[in-house]
Amino acid sequence: MLLERIVSALGDLVAAAESVADEWIYVHDLETVWAARLRAIGSERTEHPPDEVAAAIDALVQEAHRITDPHRAIDWLSTLPQATLVAIAEDAW
């Protein structure tokens, strides 16, 4: 469930990034592959996360919501999943 919040934030970033018409396909492809990676990890993690991990996810979602520039949103579409995986002590790739 925790990582679904990140997947949802990725959707918000896609909405912000979609106005860059030339990158429409790339933006959606990024969302597809990273959401799949996060969901695969999430399905393996059924235990309650430590407080500091939950706080990290909160903070990462907040940071994603601060991104309004479409070009920055494209950068963050790739960065948010990597930062999330580092936060939960998973291989970031």
Next chain:
Amino acid sequence: MRFQDAAKDARAMVYAGIQADPLVARVAGLLADANAAQRVLARAVMNGESSDPTAWRVMFPTLFGVGAPPIEHPDRVRSEAILAAALEVAGRGDQVRSQFRGAIVEALTAHLLARRVPPGSIHTERRILFDGVAAEIHPYDVTVETNGAAEAYDCKWGARGISADVLHQLDDARQHAADEGERVLPVLVVFDARRSCEVRLARHTAPRAGTRLVSIESLDRIAGRRAEAAS
């Protein structure tokens, strides 16, 4: 085949000022010694909006949380230094930070190369000239100029920077060198995850079979070291 300094046009002169900024060298030096998680931290901060270091420490508990190395440990000291330096880059503003990030990846590449090849063989902003072939408009970011085994690097902050032009230019160097009986290894360095690079590359038809991709998780291969996990 021969190497030549790129012409110093107005854009190059402005960019040279960015490349010479001490902050670029400081960040590159820190990232050269960083682990993969610290490199992700740097990428996030330099891509992010928050200027509050406390917020970033919360986002990266494996580097700053209860299970992280103690505050005097060299890894923790480096994490703090990377956070401070990355915030300094982010604080330069949107336009400038974009130029800084590109210059940082180039400087990091040169820094890592210096651990594997003689520093005197490493050059930046160079063209590679071949007999009977029009010179490329854009110089290569970094080159290793050694007899019989040259390397040409194009450095990108993110996977989005990968374009058909970049792929063609790198492959052209390899192909034209081969035509002259020389060898140039083209390398695309991207300060982004390989997964994102593969997404970007999937829809390109430009030749890339002869080009080596180095992504954020495998940067140490530039220095001749194996990649490590980032967690």
